[in-house]
Amino acid sequence: MLKYSIRRLLGMIPMLILISIVVFTLAKLMPGDSLSGEIDPNNTNPEYIAEMREKLGYNDPLPVQYFNWITGFVQGDFGKSTKYKRPVFDVIMEKIPNTLFLGIMSLIITYILAFMMGMYSGRKPYTLGDNAIAGINYIMLAIPSFVAAVFAIYFFAFNLNWFPFGGSVDILVETGSAEYYLSRLHHVLLPALVLGAMSTASYTQFLRNDIIENSRKDFVRTARAKGTPIKKIYNVHILRNSIIPLVTFLGFDFAALIGGAIITETIFTYPGIGMLFLDSVNVRDYPTLMALTMLLSFLTLAGNLIADLLYGIVDPRIRLE
């Protein structure tokens, strides 16, 4: 397993370098100074710009510029945000906890929903309940997440008043108090529900099919012959076997969550990195935009790596490939 992990990790390095080159190229294609953010975009004096360009090394050959940028980037020097007039690193770090909170909540919701529905469907396949669950899953798969978000705000936030329709916390509550944390939880629930519902359907169907398949296996028959209660067979014997392949979904969820976060955070005006990303496009805050592009690419890559490694753990045959 160690050998396999090391091989996967090493295989990621060329990918990282290639992606960083692409991001660098994109940054160069963008108008103005998109990497450091040191040049004041409001100062149009050509002498000033020429001087700054020379100082920042923009007249160096491109490979040198790339090298300087990437060494800085690895050390956490993401340039300076033109909107916030602060290092991009700090701006991003400020927003990450929110996105992390949202992501974790949505995963929890996905798991709870998927396990409840999947276990029911797997135990009673081809019944009315199973068909109803399959129908709900089908609709959840088909509804675009932003449409679901809009409907969720309309019904749950505006008409029923159960949840706030935006933000991450009430402005009036005191930071650090119990009320503060409750308010944050209250704010994150609706976006997390929308984000979590997206991947619930595939989990549910997978779990259902796996449970049905496992219930025909010999160890189930043996357990039955011994007189183990059906409930225990399903909840212990079969579930243990069915959870394992499900674990591999986690890595792919990472990538899906990134895309989902951009859309959901923007609709719910939830201040995380997804909203920061779109905001930086809108206000042409290119240093922030490029740093986020790079960061999100890394996260996607990391997600795929995790998925690969989990596959290796679950299915030992893959390691020998």
Added chain:
Amino acid sequence: MASSNTITQQQKPERSLSPWQIARRKFLRNKLAMISTVFIIIVTALSFAAPFLAPFLSPLPDVARVNIGSMNIPPNSEHILGTDKSGRDVLTRLFYGGRISLLVGFSATLMVITLGTLVGSIAGFFGGFVDNILMRFTDFVLNFPFLVFVIVLNTILRDTIDGVSVLIIVIGVLSWGGVARLVRSKVLAEKENEYVLAALSIGCSPLKVIRKHLLPNVMSTIIVQATLIFASMIVVESALSYLGFGVPQSVPSWGNMLSSANEPDVLQGKPWIWMPPALVLTCTILSINFIGEGLKDAMNPKSLR
């Protein structure tokens, strides 16, 4: 067909159905898929007939003009679905919007399928070094966070070329990876058959073998995949337009129409503006998915329905 030493031998054996005929019969018998097909045909027809229908739908057939006198009118007999905040008729825009959404979805799908099939079949057929290079490249494309790069590329390119075609190209270039992988795995399995060896040994060029022998055999998979991709491309277009990074705001599309729901006042108080595109979009996606499932079922020789 029938065994040769029975009595029926003298009668001309009934021609067996071709795989496509069997698939068509199975599909026609699938109620859900047929209802969905009819729905999609109606939506498509209405969307593409929009310029001709517009004068009959409402007194304000021009979707590009802002009409200050008739802003935010709730649905009534004159405007069946009401008007939006710029005084444009919602129903007319819904038809025009369908045109753009379907067109972008279709073109992007065509591009994704063409690129994916090309890369996948070449990689699968030649194997070895070519396969390695092409598949590493595919991995590379698949490792990009899709939405992030679409938005960034669209921002860079938008000012240089016309907005709708940029969107199609950007989406297409970034999402062919999955198809390439799928086609490659199918071609890999298919090329082990004797008929490929036979075709090669009588001197068919690799191109001809791919085109005449391999592609027809993986076609059913590609068609099913294309249907599902078509649905997801429509979602991508409308999601991007909703966020303001898709087709230009001046062009009506379902996503653009939905973006008016960004204003809390419209979202809360004027549901007639954003609900029609939301519902039509969802029904369209659902129908396309049902058609895809129906096709998958119909083209699977193992399913008995």
